[in-house]
Amino acid sequence: MALLKKPAAYLFDMDGLLLDTERMFLEAFLTLTDDLGIATEEAKAFFGGLVGTSSKVTTARLHDFLPHQTDVMDFDQRWRLLHQDNVGHGVPTKPYARDVLQAIREAEVPMAVVTSTHGPDAQHHLEKAGILPFFETVCTGNEVTANKPDPEPYLEGARRLGVDPTQCVAFEDSDFGTTAAVRAGCLTVQIPDLRPPNTPLPELGQIVAKDLLHGAVQIGLFEDALT
Template sequence: MTKPAAFLFDMDGLLLDTERLFLQSFLKLTAQIGIPNTVAEPFFMTLVGTSSKTTSIRLAELLPQSVEPRAFETKWRDMHAQNVSKGAPLKPYVKNVLDSLADQKARMAVVTSTYGEPARHHLQHAGIFEYFEQVKAGDEVSANKPDPAPYREAAEALGVDPKDCVAFEDSDLGTQAAVAAGCLTFQIPDLRPAGKALPDLGQKVRPNLRAALKDLGLIAETTV
């Protein structure tokens, strides 16, 4: 295939193993108000890949009337921020893949539903911020995933056509956004509801980023 014009990466659950930290905080707080893990965890899985705004709206569906959703969410996000401040682990092969692409002078951007300030902080703390020319965050785009706008606007910021880009996603909603934008899309599943089949959107499904780059012929077995 022709060399891609750019590589567009989701962040949470794809580059950084933050979704599990977010889940841990959620389960701890919901248990404190009497919601069992058997209810809270499946509910959390439905939030993966959604925007912060959607998460705020959906919380009211789960929480008892005695719990104010905004106060709960603030406490949840504060707890998560404290956990992440200790360091968000990189997902498998991330550093090697980014190094390999950087060696090939590939252009890279992050496309995330997380808001800009914490997103950039997480990337810097993980030591990978400098790989990316652009970070398109959830509060910096005209619409959130699954709308294709984040991927279109990330490509536009790089001065390239999204149809000439490769996108990497973990969630179904993010994959939907990248495919709709016209990107060649690899889905690398992370957290998802048990038994839920992956959507057939025309994406390629691979177990990790290394496998995706090998599929593109852009990384050798000996490099990782």
Template sequence: MPAAFLFDMDGLLLDTERVYLNAFEECGTAFGLKEGQAHTLYLSLVGHSGAESGRRMAAVLEPDISVSAFETRVVELIEAKLAQGMPVRPTVRDTLARLREKGAEMAVVTSTKGDSARSHLEQAGLLDHFQFVLGGDEVSANKPDPAPYREAAARFGFDPKHCAAFEDSDPGVTAAAKAGCLAVQVPDLRPSDRPFAEVGQMFAETLHHAVSLAEDEMARLRASLSV
């Protein structure tokens, strides 16, 4: 078993990317964006920090559209939608419960701000599974930089190569792989014609499958070193 299991949050544990996308599209309509523009823009932001997302939005939105006003309205729409319930991705609850029963060390490594991430996980009933949550405002650099995963592993006292990391986005899985973690990607929202990041990651359709792959691969690697 990996020394620690490190999980992204949005799009991997929480089924929030679709909520965010819907809010983004509603806001795009209100701000007069062209049909499909908000959808395409949002997909380009997935996995990036708030600061990077702001820069990307500023580069695309018309000069007469305030990025700050746009972001504020998106957040209002998201909060209203999530107040109705925090959606969780398939197999997540059972997978985390199984790992917890086995005594696994687990943490969340997300680009979302730490306080918001902990609030969302608590609302979903998942927060107690994790030893800690490391938010995008609590690390020295953001994904796709490897710093978040290196710093999460260090907080546990482990070498990243002994940890497994799970991501849905390309920036996230790039950060995990560059940190030296065993990286597994469970794709969620992404353009169908976009090539995947080639960083040596494994792929899975669900978190349950991803964790099983990581456990098997870590056992294989350790067995090969002991020969």
């Protein structure tokens, strides 16, 4: 896959990629599953398989994971409310997120967020973290008919910016998100965050990096701005 020195746009996942919110979501999950007597390692392994999925998929999988007597809808609601309470105290960004976003802004290349999180929550989290103004648009999970790994979210993000998705660079952390971006035709950089144990990365032709700065430098996009 050819490298793009100055792509038409940059498309970013949000949770676990720009924002360190996956760990916050996990902490809330562990609090509630501990109350149900579920072992921490078991809960962590299950959560790892949820990363990158939509809220609909997450709720469906909870039915199979939680003890049979559990009111799944009540659990799901309490989980999300606890997470929102935690987010209210602050939303941390991932390492180098601001540096990379600032470099792209200075290069005058448009940016979009492409996330499975629903609109109001996504806007709130990005604003709370102080990075919402970097983006021309935020494409959220409730604004598309199919969620990741379907390519529609990335196709929609590119469409909103008026660019060809094959001329875009996408940054992702999850396997589902990486699959979606690659299927949309984007040059894709995967920066793994929380993952199920002993699970190899998918081989999709993506570039794998340890963090956002490493990913940006590795594909030669910002060698002047970031060195």
